[in-house]
Amino acid sequence: MIPIFTLIVLVGIIWFLGTGRFGRAQTQAWIDRVRSHPKLFAFLDKHHGKFRASVHYFEFGGMFLVLYWCADAWFGGGEWTWRPLQGLGIAAVCALAAHLDELHQLKSGTRQYRRVDFLHSCCGISIAALLVCWQDFARP
Secondary structure (H helix, E strand, C coil): CCHHHHHHHHHHHHHHHCCHHHHHHHHHHHCCCCCCHHHHHHHHHHHHHHHHHHHHHHHHHHHHHHHHHHHHHHHHHHCCCCCHHHHHHHHHHHHHHHHHHHHHHHCCCCCCCCCCCCCCHHHHHHHHHHHHHHHHCCCC
16 A cells, blocks of 8 residues: 555656746756855756756656655565566656656747657666666665
8 A cells, every 4th residue: 555655756756846836947046045055056056957857866866766666566576576568667657757747848838849858868867777776686
């Protein structure tokens, strides 16, 4: 039950972050509010794009991990062993979700579909898959 609840919460967060409230202009406006703190402002302004890209890694890498957790709880007995076909299927579902997230952003009216954001999401999925594979391989 916990994996399903976690998945529902994660999908809700991804949907919420895909709304018009979290576009580049909106997050830049948040950074502009700290102009009175020059060092903090310079740091946030310089790395703004990196922070935004990292969100895609965490959103869809996290989705992969939660979906793998769900599949492992139902079909794998909770052993967290790497199953390549299961991993590939879950990665495809996550990539589809990343594509739909970009389309959702496009429909928000203030955001656009960015291929680079979709690629960041796919990189997050790949890293999460590698973590599951590695932990299974590294286990004694």
